[in-house]
Amino acid sequence: MSDAIVLKYDVPGDDFTRAGEASSDIKQKLRKMGIPPEAIRKVAISMYEGEINMVIHAHGGQITVEITPEDVDMLLEDHGPGIADIEQAMQAGFSTAPEDVRGLGFGAGMGLPNMKKYSDEFSIESEVGVGTTVHMKVRF
Amino acid sequence: MTIRELADKGIFKVVCAGDDTDREISGVFCCDLLSVVMGRGKADAAWVTVMGNINSLAVLSLTDMACIVLAEGAQMDAVGIARAETQGFTIFATDQPIFETAMQIQALLDA
Numbered sequence A: 001m002s003d004a005i006v007l008k009y010d011v012p013g014d015d016f017t018r019a020g021e022a023s024s025d026i027k028q029k030l031r032k033m034g035i036p037p038e039a040i041r042k043v044a045i046s047m048y049e050g051e052i053n054m055v056i057h058a059h060g061g062q063i064t065v066e067i068t069p070e071d072v073d074m075l076l077e078d079h080g081p082g083i084a085d086i087e088q089a090m091q092a093g094f095s096t097a098p099e100d101v102r103g104l105g106f107g108a109g110m111g112l113p114n115m116k117k118y119s120d121e122f123s124i125e126s127e128v129g130v131g132t133t134v135h136m137k138v139r140f
Numbered sequence B: 001m002t003i004r005e006l007a008d009k010g011i012f013k014v015v016c017a018g019d020d021t022d023r024e025i026s027g028v029f030c031c032d033l034l035s036v037v038m039g040r041g042k043a044d045a046a047w048v049t050v051m052g053n054i055n056s057l058a059v060l061s062l063t064d065m066a067c068i069v070l071a072e073g074a075q076m077d078a079v080g081i082a083r084a085e086t087q088g089f090t091i092f093a094t095d096q097p098i099f100e101t102a103m104q105i106q107a108l109l110d111a
């Protein structure tokens, strides 16, 4: 895959002043590459929600993004507390966000539903005490 | 109506003027829950909210909305103002409630 660009981001945990940097950076790069706006929007939404979840719920993590001529592949890995009931976490409106974080505008329980809705491929694996891995793909 | 034209009406306080003041505003969007805004915010809309922090700026930028209008006397925090200035985002503010603020903008867009 000589045409693929691979980018890695360290997402700092609990630092809201830097949250969204990785997604913003990817968005800018895709724009420069001339990717269609609708695909960029889907990547921006999916990745931002994943990035923020790592900051709020998992004390940070790592994002690996692979851009090919056909799609953007996003792998989000964290070693946070994990999710006990993924089906429940995926429900619109479900949130365990603490009160202070809600005061910043988070905690609608729409992050995971947005990620599923706006990515063309979505999978999530999680183990309590080990961490969470989210894999998403957006096709151009 | 462009961002500059809205600023020139003098109905809102200009917190950060922004770089792209010739940008056309089309539509108004109201919500304070960031992931709802992420999912539904429309490009080029004026976003009326009470959330004045660095995270609302990230959402503004990722959704390509035109500007933030802080209603209800809400303020942008210092980190947010610094970020808005370096990134060239436009932020207005008003003491009016969200609904009245949105109606004011819509009336100007309809005029």
Ligand SMILES: Nc1ncnc2c1ncn2[C@@H]1O[C@H](COP(=O)(O)OP(=O)(O)OP(=O)(O)O)[C@@H](O)[C@H]1O
Pocket: A049, A053, A054, A056, A057, A058, A078, A080, A081, A082, A083, A089, A090, A094, A095, A096, A097, A105, A106, A107, A108, A109, A110, A111, A112, A113, A132, B034, B035, B036
């Ligand atoms: N990476 C993660 N590690 C641990 N728990 C997570 C992670 N991502 C999501 N969760 C759990 O799933 C719940 C739902 O996540 P979702 O993103 O949908 O909503 P939220 O983050 O609580 O609020 P919003 O995204 O609307 O601001 C979270 O409240 C949290 O309990």
Ligand SMILES: [Mg+2]
Pocket: A049, A052, A053, A110, A111, A112, B035
């Ligand atoms: Mg979330």
